[in-house]
Amino acid sequence: xxxxxxSPRHEVTEMGQEVTLRCKPISGxxxxxxxxxxxxxxxxLLIYFNNNVPIDDSGMPEDRFSAKMPNASFSTLKIQPSEPxxxxxxxxxxxxxxxxxxxxxxxxxxxxxxx
Amino acid sequence: xxxxxxxxQALSIQEGENATMNCSYKTSxxxxxxxxxxxxxxxxxxxxxxxNEREKHSGRLRVTLDTSKKSSSLLITASRxxxxxxxxxxxxxxxxxxxxxxxxxxxxxxxx
Numbered sequence: 001x002x003x004x005x006x007s008p009r010h011e012v013t014e015m016g017q018e019v020t021l022r023c024k025p026i027s028g029x030x031x032x033x034x035x036x037x038x039x040x041x042x043x044x045l046l047i048y049f050n051n052n053v054p055i056d057d058s059g060m061p062e063d064r065f066s067a068k069m070p071n072a073s074f075s076t077l078k079i080q081p082s083e084p085x086x087x088x089x090x091x092x093x094x095x096x097x098x099x100x101x102x103x104x105x106x107x108x109x110x111x112x113x114x115x
Numbered sequence: 116x117x118x119x120x121x122x123x124q125a126l127s128i129q130e131g132e133n134a135t136m137n138c139s140y141k142t143s144x145x146x147x148x149x150x151x152x153x154x155x156x157x158x159x160x161x162x163x164x165x166x167n168e169r170e171k172h173s174g175r176l177r178v179t180l181d182t183s184k185k186s187s188s189l190l191i192t193a194s195r196x197x198x199x200x201x202x203x204x205x206x207x208x209x210x211x212x213x214x215x216x217x218x219x220x221x222x223x224x225x226x227x
Contacts, residue, residue, distance in 0.1 A: 031213050033215060042217070043219075045214070045215070045217070050213055055214075091158070093215075101145065103148055103160035104215055106159070108157045
């Protein structure tokens with residue numbers, strides 16, 4: 001397996017534009033997590049899914065952020081409209097949820113810069 | 116708020132020395148995990164310790180868990196320059212099913 005795949009690796013956009021980040025989890029992993037990492041706030045859990053269903057989105061900063069998982073092999077995180085304070089590295093991770101004590105596997109992240 | 120908090124925030128040691136970092140958390144957990152992150156890269160899992168375990172080893176890594184104090188430590192023995200990275204603890208709270216949350220991390224610099 002190629003691991004968790006995120007795209008794009010880098011994104012530079014202007015304030016006000018819509019940004020869509022994409023993630024392909026490891027096949028067979030039925031839990032998927034979106035994290036945001038900044039120097040100031042560290043690694044924040046934004047939302048996680050079990051079996052394509054959003055379980056906890058309490059970390060989503062505001063209504064400008066939305067996440068979907070239309071099927072087991074694909075998820076998106078959308079920011080609309082984007083703001084400079086959204087600049088961060090966004091990570092996607094997956095793990096099997098039917099086994100309690102398993103680790104998460106991370107993608108390489110998407111570095112987002114909003115100017 | 117974050118479930119886990121690492122201490123110290125940064126650590127600088129000479130190659131060959133041991134590096135110890137600590138993690139404190141707030142609620143009862145199923146397990147605690149340690150991850151490593153090289154600059155600009157994704158996190159990589161190092162070791163997982165279950166709530167009923169007190170100590171675990173993996174190569175040069177030693178992890179302890181004290182559930183009464185809600186704390187864990189990660190020891191890297193005989194450090195190498197290649198161990199330079201940020202290290203994070205992560206917990207899966209008992210009450211939160213599958214939710215995996217991370218602490219702020221410890222930045223470790225190993226000088227050759």
